[in-house]
Amino acid sequence: MKHLSHLAISRLGIKLFLIILVVNVVISGLVFLGVSRSLDQGFIDYLETTQINRAKTLAEGLGEEWQRRGDWQWLRESRREWHRLVRQQLWPGEGPPPEGIDRRLGDPSDFVLHDADGLPVIGLPPPILPEDGQEPPELNWLPIISNGQQVGALGYRPPQQLMARMDRIFLARQQRNLSIIVGSLALASLLLAGGLSWWLGRRTQSMALATRRLTEGDYSIRLAEHGQDELSRLSYDFNVLAATLEANREARQRWVSDIAHELRTPLAVLRGEIEAMQDGIRPMNEDNLHSLSQEVGQLERLVADLRLLAQSDAGALEVSLAPLNLAESLRGRLDDAKGWLRDSDIALEMDIPPSAPIRGDTQRLRQLWNILLDNTCAYTDAPGYLKVRLELDNQHVRIIWEDSAPGVPSRGLPHLTERLYRVEGSRNRRSGGSGLGLSIATALVKAHSGRMRPSHSSLGGLCWTLEFPLARENMA
DSSP states (O other): OHHHHHHHHHHHHHHHHHHHHHHHHHHHHHHHHHHHHHHHHHHHHHHHHHHHHHHHHHHHHHHHHHHHHSSSHHHHHOHHHHHHHHHHHHSTTOSSOOSSHHHHTTOGGGEEEEETTSOEEEOOOOOOOOSTTOOOOOOEEEEEEETTEEEEEEEEOOHHHHHHHHHHHHHHHHHHHHHHHHHHHHHHHHHHHHHHHHHHHHHHHHHHHHHHHHHTTOTTOOOOOOSSSHHHHHHHHHHHHHHHHHHHHHHHHHHHHHHHHHHHHHHHHHHHHHHHHHTTSSOOOHHHHHHHHHHHHHHHHHHHHHHHHHHHHHTOOOOOOEEEEHHHHHHHHHHHTHHHHHHTTEEEEEEOOSOOEEEEOHHHHHHHHHHHHHHHHHHSOSSEEEEEEEEEOSSEEEEEEEEESSOOOGGGGGGTTSTTOOTTOOOOGGGOSSSOHHHHHHHHHHHTTOEEEEEEOTTEEEEEEEEEEOOOSOOO
16 A cells, blocks of 8 residues: 555656656746747837838938939949948948847848839849749839939848848857747746655655554654645644544443443443342342332433434434423423422522413423532532523524532533533443533534533633524414
């Protein structure tokens, strides 16, 4: 299993590495193609605009030279004058034009001059070698005007021809730039993919190892929580799961131990009573048989309580909900228990309105009142005091059940409804029953879609607040 786990983690790291690398390369290629396409189109537009402007400037300068000289003979006789004139018009006040692409836009060989009759004067460019049998494209022409008359025509190469002549330089530069970009991106992608896959692989490896230890029963394992990302959230959830499983195991072990203790006590008493009768130490009379019957009854109650809790855990607790008056149910049970409370030297005060409609089970609610009464009588010092009041709002029926001292320490309040929990931590029957009563009470309240929570009482003891959803139906 360990080998498979490491193999899976290694494959995950390789997949992450390749995915990140390929995505980065593809994105870089698409960006490069988009930028190159935009650059090419923009460059052609720039060449066309620049060439037209410079051709117009040169045509104006040639018109001024015609007006001053009167003919084109001086250009036919001296190609140097043609170069000087082009340089003077297109690069005024500067030396030779700078090297680079812009030089091609001001080169004398890019222009040709014809006279008014259309005859070549100077600057006839060398022919472009045709490719695939196609003729070279024609030149673009601008008229040369002097004193309102056309004295010649200036031809210039279109940008497409300039691009054709500069394609090798352009391609060489693009290839060099592309090599630099691709190389840089490849290096960056390798570093990014390698670092990210190592980081993710390390974190997933620790999670895989922790998960394996969890499946082997080591619930004490915890993951380090760093940052606020999803992996940190997953680590937090894993730690919560591990803590929950650990708490459940401890509760299960404690539950089994407590149940064994609860069963062992009446069984030991039964065994001792029976052995004493067998040995003739105690006679088999009605009193001794009654003592055995009490221990059997204690076992029966414990088994019944366990069965009820098991049904509640499985969601199979039998509860027949029907419209009833909770105030009437509570008041009736407290009236019946006045004698019992009086014998325990506990004074009772009730504040219960006439009606509190809910949907409930009469028998289960009576069982709930009995548990609360048993708890009050068992844990309230005499003379004691019990105060029960019922309140209603728009959504809930609320019962506040308060008794007098002794109280419960704050640290013990959250554990009161745990099964077999005792504040004093003993299993002495004189201080109560099996320790399942409040757990059963919570299950009964939950079966009625309510909730039950403990707090400190203003009387010095314990306060239970029970809330039930208010029924909307009109009661008969």
